Amino acid sequence: MTIKHIDRPLLLTAVSILLIAITFAIFVISYRVNTLYDEKYIETSKELKGVLEIFINEKKAAVSLLSFALLRDTRIKNALINRSTKSLQLHNFTKVLKENTELKNVWIQIITSDGKSLYRSWSSKKDDDLSKVRLDVAEGIKQPKIINSISVGKFDLTFKSMIPVYDKEVFIGFIETIAKFNSIAYKMQKKGIDTTILVDKSYKDQLKFPFTKKFIDDYYVANTNSSPALESFIQIKGAEHFTSKEDYHLAEDIKKLVTVFHLNNINDRPMSYFLLFMDLDKIDLSAIVRIRDRLILAAGLAILLLTSSFYYLYVKRYRGFINKVNERLEHEVASKTIELKEKMRTSNI
Numbered sequence: 001m002t003i004k005h006i007d008r009p010l011l012l013t014a015v016s017i018l019l020i021a022i023t024f025a026i027f028v029i030s031y032r033v034n035t036l037y038d039e040k041y042i043e044t045s046k047e048l049k050g051v052l053e054i055f056i057n058e059k060k061a062a063v064s065l066l067s068f069a070l071l072r073d074t075r076i077k078n079a080l081i082n083r084s085t086k087s088l089q090l091h092n093f094t095k096v097l098k099e100n101t102e103l104k105n106v107w108i109q110i111i112t113s114d115g116k117s118l119y120r121s122w123s124s125k126k127d128d129d130l131s132k133v134r135l136d137v138a139e140g141i142k143q144p145k146i147i148n149s150i151s152v153g154k155f156d157l158t159f160k161s162m163i164p165v166y167d168k169e170v171f172i173g174f175i176e177t178i179a180k181f182n183s184i185a186y187k188m189q190k191k192g193i194d195t196t197i198l199v200d201k202s203y204k205d206q207l208k209f210p211f212t213k214k215f216i217d218d219y220y221v222a223n224t225n226s227s228p229a230l231e232s233f234i235q236i237k238g239a240e241h242f243t244s245k246e247d248y249h250l251a252e253d254i255k256k257l258v259t260v261f262h263l264n265n266i267n268d269r270p271m272s273y274f275l276l277f278m279d280l281d282k283i284d285l286s287a288i289v290r291i292r293d294r295l296i297l298a299a300g301l302a303i304l305l306l307t308s309s310f311y312y313l314y315v316k317r318y319r320g321f322i323n324k325v326n327e328r329l330e331h332e333v334a335s336k337t338i339e340l341k342e343k344m345r346t347s348n349i
Contacts, residue, residue, distance in 0.1 A: 021302070025299035025303065028295075028299075029295045029296060032291075033291070033295070036288045041257055042247065044248075044283055045247060045257070048193060048276045048278065049261050049276075051191065051193075052184070052188065052274060055184045055188070059181075059183065060150075060159060062102075062103060063106075063161045063179045064146075064161040064163075064177075066097075066106070067162070067163040067175050068163060071163055071165065071175055075088055076175060077167060079110060079118065080110065080112060080165055080172045085118060085119045088110075088119060090108045090119070090121050094106050102183045103179060104182060105180040105182050106179045107121050107177075107179075108120075108121040108176070108178070109176040111130060111173050112172075112173045113141065113171055113172050114129075114131070114141065115129055115131030115137050115138065116129050116130065118173070136149060136151075140164070144174075146161075146162070146164070147162040148160070148162075152271060152272070153206070154206065154208040155207070155209050155210070155211050156180055156210070157199050157220075157222045158178050158179060158180055158181075160176060160177070160178050161177045180211070181222055181223055182223055182224055186225055188276065192279070192282060193276050194277040195274060195276055195277070196226040196274075196275045196277075197226070197274055197275075198216065198219040198220065198239060198272060198273045198275065199219060199271070200243070200272060201239075202270075203220065204220065207220055214231070216231060216239050219243070219273075230277055233251070234275065242258060242260055242273065243260070243270070247259075248260070255281065256277045257277070257279075258275055258277055260273055
């Protein structure tokens with residue numbers, strides 16, 4: 001009997017249990033930390049979406065207020081009554097807006113009570129029947145009311161605000177204010193968030209005169225301040241890699257958190273997608289790091305305690321084994337001594 005043969009099972013058991021404990025600790029810590037990261041990224045994405053929604057609602061309100069402000073312009077009412085635009089000077093008005101407000105890209109349209117475009121600030125074209133090509137205009141003529149909407153037209157993704165105009169309680173037409181999403185993308189950029197607005201590919205044929213003239217996999221890029229580098233990244237990954245998501249995408253190769261905000265049309269179908277890119281190093285992960293360090297410390301102490309317990313058990317068994325060996329040796333020495341004395345006694349006889 002040797003020490004090696006006696007303690008091998010204990011050593012193998014101890015090593016196996018320690019390896020299992022270490023593996024389990026690594027798994028638990030990794031799972032917990034990854035869960036916390038995921039929760040933090042989801043929380044950050046929700047915050048970004050919340051900020052974006054605030055900007056969108058602010059823009060809706062601004063466009064609507066602008067339409068109401070124009071309603072006070074008697075020249076517009078006279079133009080609708082007389083079906084003449086000679087007295088209108090709205091080009092100068094939109095220029096003043098561009099130079100002095102955040103409404104950099106605003107267009108104004110005057111629509112008659114029978115749905116014809118009397119005036120467009122962006123084109124000389126007029127007198128075409130909008131009620132035949134725009135459902136909102138057709139419905140507005142039947143039942144005049146304030147109509148605020150977001151839609152995709154021939155040129156772009158835009159906000160629209162239509163305010164009915166009356167002359168002595170008689171409906172004579174609409175004032176329509178149209179605005180792009182550029183100001184929202186610039187506001188997000190000021191907060192350190194790069195934005196790429198993609199219009200769903202189902203609208204490609206409808207966009208006869210796209211303002212930016214940029215497409216990624218048939219998805220129209222709607223904002224002028226979209227980063228070319230990020231557009232290349234989207235192109236490489238494929239637009240649908242992002243548009244198919246409704247939460248976030250962790251782009252570790254460019255160290256960005258990509259939040260995807262869906263904007264649906266009136267039929268609750270996908271119309272556009274806001275891809276919000278935030279630098280990962282701008283996300284405060286210090287609390288997660290502290291929790292990770294505490295978990296590692298706790299796991300380390302637990303494994304140390306387990307190792308100490310095995311060491312104590314090993315030492316205890318080792319001492320027991322030594323005591324047994326000593327007892328056996330003492331017994332064997334005593335037996336040999338008795339045997340030797342017996343032989344000496346026998347030889348003397």
